[in-house]
Amino acid sequence: MLRSEISALLGIQYPVFQGGMAWIANAKLAAAVSEAGGLGIISAMNTDSEWLRTEIRKTRSLTDKPFGVNIMLMSPSAAEMAQVLIEESVPVVTTGAGNPAKYMENWRTAGIKVIPVVASVAFARLMERIGASAVIAEGGESGGHVGDLSTMVLVPQVCDALRIPVVAAGGIADGRALAACLMLGASGVQLGTRFLMARECDIHENYRNKLIRASDTATIVTGRRSGHPIRALKSPMTRQYAESEYDSSVDDAALTALRAGGLRKAVTEGSESEGYFMAGQVAGMLKNEESAAEIVHSIVREAEILLKGSTRWLE
DSSP states (O other): OOOOHHHHHHTOSSSEEEOOOTTTOOHHHHHHHHHTTSBEEEEOTTOOHHHHHHHHHHHHHHOSSOEEEEEETTSTTHHHHHHHHHHTTOSEEEEESSOOHHHHHHHHHTTOEEEEEESSHHHHHHHHHTTOSOEEEEOTTSSEEOOSSOHHHHHHHHHHHOSSOEEEESSOOSHHHHHHHHHTTOSEEEESGGGGGBTTOOOOHHHHHHHHHOOTTOEEEEOTTTTOOEEEEOOHHHHHHHHHHTOTTSOHHHHHHHHTTHHHHHHHHOOTTTOOOBOOGGGGGOOOOBOHHHHHHHHHHHHHHHHHTGGGGOO
């Protein structure tokens, strides 16, 4: 059985996190992943506190295992959501799109383990200094908002720089990647795109079908001009955005409006013309719908087999 520092820290059976994907990571999916032995994560998104409170309580009604909430710190409702986590005694919070420093003391006092997503060594070091329990080092292969460094390059450098546990993310879909990340020094992995194929994941059929049809070159990164690059599946919308991004006659406000609400339209409506189907580069590896438990257990089982057989490379 896999032994992991992050598993011991959080009280979970397997070192497998489910990413906090906006409009996707709800109580149903998070509870299923936690119940399977991983760490399920609810996305706070840009909703109100009562929606988040309801999802937290729903998760607790479905599992007695640890779970987390993801907060995007650039959200206008971030402060409101941060307080809900304290009031509801959420065990783990993951953060993205900003610095959680102003919430850190209150969260830690409430006993919440804070695990920020980082895309550089410098930011990872800052998170350790302000009291993070661990970090998620996310490479540019991931879906949604991405950084510049690849997972293979970022993870070992972050592991070398920190004393706290590091969770690897970006380009991870199976046990091979889990085993590889452990060898790079990580204590576990976070997967987003793979869990889009979970039966408990409530995405539109068009979204799921696009993933099934995806090839190894099915994704595109747009938004570098704005400073907020996003990886998504190629579609009429992403192609239009990519063309507009390099058109000097299109101003920044028009670009922002073009992509506004695109993820919600992909998840809830499956809209090809307006939807932003966020997914990582592993999309081409996903061909079958499975339960969250089947996903978690197959990843762990494959990693264990590979790690036990790793001595075959030695004389």
